[in-house]
Amino acid sequence: MSGVLFDAALRVSAADTGGPVPRLLHAPVRHRPVAVAVTARRAGASVKVRVVAADGTVHEGVGAAGLAAIATAAGGPGDALATGPTAVLADRVSLPLLARLAGQHTDPARESAAVLAGSAVAGWWSERADHPGSGAVCELLPVTRQRWVLGVPPGEDTAAMWRRALGVGGGARSALRWHRAVTAGEVLSGLSVTAADDDWLLERHRESVEAGRSWQVPESLGLAAQRLRSRCDAADVYAAALLEDPLWRARGVHTGHVLTGEATVGVLSNQGRIVVVADRLDTRLRVGSEVIGWPGPPIRERPGERFSGVVTATAVEGGALVVHIGSLGRTGYRPAASETVTVIAAPPSASTIRSARMMLARLYRRRFSWLSQGLTPEPVRRDVPLDVLIAAAEDDETNSDGREQD
Amino acid sequence: MSARTLTAWLDAVLAGSGWTAATMRDAAARPDGSPTTAALADGFAAAARARAVDSHPRGAR
Numbered sequence: 001m002s003g004v005l006f007d008a009a010l011r012v013s014a015a016d017t018g019g020p021v022p023r024l025l026h027a028p029v030r031h032r033p034v035a036v037a038v039t040a041r042r043a044g045a046s047v048k049v050r051v052v053a054a055d056g057t058v059h060e061g062v063g064a065a066g067l068a069a070i071a072t073a074a075g076g077p078g079d080a081l082a083t084g085p086t087a088v089l090a091d092r093v094s095l096p097l098l099a100r101l102a103g104q105h106t107d108p109a110r111e112s113a114a115v116l117a118g119s120a121v122a123g124w125w126s127e128r129a130d131h132p133g134s135g136a137v138c139e140l141l142p143v144t145r146q147r148w149v150l151g152v153p154p155g156e157d158t159a160a161m162w163r164r165a166l167g168v169g170g171g172a173r174s175a176l177r178w179h180r181a182v183t184a185g186e187v188l189s190g191l192s193v194t195a196a197d198d199d200w201l202l203e204r205h206r207e208s209v210e211a212g213r214s215w216q217v218p219e220s221l222g223l224a225a226q227r228l229r230s231r232c233d234a235a236d237v238y239a240a241a242l243l244e245d246p247l248w249r250a251r252g253v254h255t256g257h258v259l260t261g262e263a264t265v266g267v268l269s270n271q272g273r274i275v276v277v278a279d280r281l282d283t284r285l286r287v288g289s290e291v292i293g294w295p296g297p298p299i300r301e302r303p304g305e306r307f308s309g310v311v312t313a314t315a316v317e318g319g320a321l322v323v324h325i326g327s328l329g330r331t332g333y334r335p336a337a338s339e340t341v342t343v344i345a346a347p348p349s350a351s352t353i354r355s356a357r358m359m360l361a362r363l364y365r366r367r368f369s370w371l372s373q374g375l376t377p378e379p380v381r382r383d384v385p386l387d388v389l390i391a392a393a394e395d396d397e398t399n400s401d402g403r404e405q406d
Numbered sequence: 407m408s409a410r411t412l413t414a415w416l417d418a419v420l421a422g423s424g425w426t427a428a429t430m431r432d433a434a435a436r437p438d439g440s441p442t443t444a445a446l447a448d449g450f451a452a453a454a455r456a457r458a459v460d461s462h463p464r465g466a467r
Contacts, residue, residue: 002445008419009434009449012427013457015412022456153415250452254445280441299448299455 002254007149015151020165024188024245028146030135030195031183034085036073037175040066040097047101056173064105067118077117081206084198087125087137088179090159095137099126106214120205120215127227128198131234133191133241136198140175144182190241193350197230222364229360233353240347249298249342256284258298259323259343263335272328273312274335276343278321285311285345291325293343295335305333308346 007023014021037052049066051059051073059069074080089095102122105111111119128136141159150157150165163169168177204223208215242248243257252258261278276293285291294306313324325343328334335341363369416427423442425433434450437443 002441004419005442005445006449006452008416008430009446010453010456011412012416012430013450013453015409017457021453025456025459151409152412156411247452247456250448250455253448254441279439280444282441299452 003251006251006254007154010149011151011153013151014149018151020148020150020162022148023247023251024147024242025185025247026245027183027185027187028242029133029138029143029183030187030191030198031138031179032084032086032135032198034074034079034083035088035138035176035179036070036085037088037090037173037179038070038094038098039089039091040094040101042097047097049098049101052172052176054176058172063101064111064115067101067105067122068112068114070118070121071114074121077113080117080121081202081209084121084124084136084202086135086179087122088175089137089139090141090175090178092139095126095129095139098122102126103216106216108209108212108214116209116215120209121202123215124202124205127201130231131194131197132238133188133194133234134198135191135195136202138179138183140178140182144178147182188241188244190237190244190347193237193348193353194234197234201227201230220364222361225360225364226357229357233348236348237353240345243344243347244302246299246301249344252344253280253298256282257344259283259285259321260298260340261321261323261343263337263339263341265335265337271326272309272330273324273326274307274309274328276323276325276341278323281316281321283314283321283323285314285323285343287311287313290346291343292346293325293335293341294333295339295341297340298342302342307333307335 010021010023034054036054039050041048041050043062046063047066048062049060049069051069053059053073057073059073060066061069071077071080074083074085087095087098099122102119105115105119106123108116125137128134129139141162144162144166145154145157148165150161152161163174163178166178166181168174168181205215243252249258253260259276259278259280261276264275264277289311290308291311292306292308294303296303307325307328309325310327311323312326315322323343413427416430420426420430420442423440425442425446430446431450433443434446437447
């Protein structure tokens with residue numbers, strides 16, 4: 001609820017100034033080297049596709065010709081698959097229509113190179129659109145609403161209002177101008193993982209087309225697993241990337257995602273622990289949460305000096321929240337006494353994600369891995385350690401709701 | 407779309423807090439330690455910071 005109130009203040013400020021007010025100082029999506037504005041509409045039993053290239057040239061066609069128009073607008077079949085243009089979408093109906101059309105034209109024996117390239121690119125857009133922060137697709141209205149607010153209630157800021165507010169005008173190239181406006185400036189750096197996944201999937205589609213296979217089938221278990229892993233990681237990566245932005249961190253204080261308070265140090269510092277005392281009690285950080293922190297309030301730019309650790313205890317003392325953070329490194333920055341600090345959940349590590357993906361790929365390639373066989377491992381029974389038995393016996397005193405049993 | 411629409415929405419959001427669209431600036435100027443006034447104060451501060459830092463998007467490239 002407090003997040004809505006924070007946004008309400010932004011909306012009032014926007015109404016006062018008569019223009020958009022940023023919710024983010026960074027761009028929430030990456031832009032790829034090439035962008036094309038795409039619309040798709042039903043045309044009888046088929047779909048009509050209209051593509052505006054970066055130079056303003058309009059390419060269009062119905063059915064397979066519409067897919068070929070995508071490849072042509074992106075510089076030809078080879079360039080389309082090599083660069084992977086961003087699909088700039090001004091509505092929500094085009095992408096489902098494109099996805100359906102793409103799935104109908106994947107047979108290398110029947111389709112031209114341009115149609116196959118357009119189909120593979122549209123299939124890539126459709127898949128990557130589900131990954132927040134992806135540069136493959138940019139739905140203008142949701143992304144713009146993520147970056148700025150207007151002085152109207154949520155959801156009542158129409159595309160026409162944004163076109164006026166951003167000064168992108170009308171005409172064939174207006175969507176591309178709007179895209180440039182919403183992706184201008186520094187991009188959230190945490191989205192590099194998502195960008196790498198964009199490239200990875202595009203490469204798989206390109207390989208399939210160049211090898212004379214459909215980009216849709218057959219799909220190996222390993223590829224399916226990698227795609228699923230990418231999907232699972234994307235939401236966490238995006239949520240963490242947003243917290244790189246000082247305005248989003250200021251908002252995060254009111255949603256419990258950001259903890260700010262006064263650091264207490266002393267003898268505890270020799271033990272690699274600090275204690276943070278905060279006025280607000282509604283943090284989402286729990287015992288066991290890995291965190292990072294730095295000096296200063298959330299709205300200030302994040303400095304280079306920071307600490308990382310693990311929440312070891314939380315308590316409410318005298319109406320304040322006391323958070324114990326342990327496992328601090330022996331070297332590097334440690335908060336000084338009475339210093340204001342900002343603490344957030346540790347973002348996903350790009351290197352950890354990369355190594356986990358490599359491990360997954362290796363397991364699926366290995367001939368006798370249970371993963372590559374698709375078999376559920378047989379259960380193996382062995383002696384239960386005594387401490388596990390004791391812990392289980394203690395759990396018997398509470399029911400599944402965590403309440404004591406009668 | 408009018409200022410009246412925004413006011414009605416703000417009144418609905420603030421219902422039960424003791425504040426209204428007309429008084430929310432006072433609430434932000436003098437936070438009383440409640441989550442409501444803290445959120446409003448931080449929101450107005452963020453808007454001021456954003457306007458100071460972020461160039462107006464109009465006419466971007």
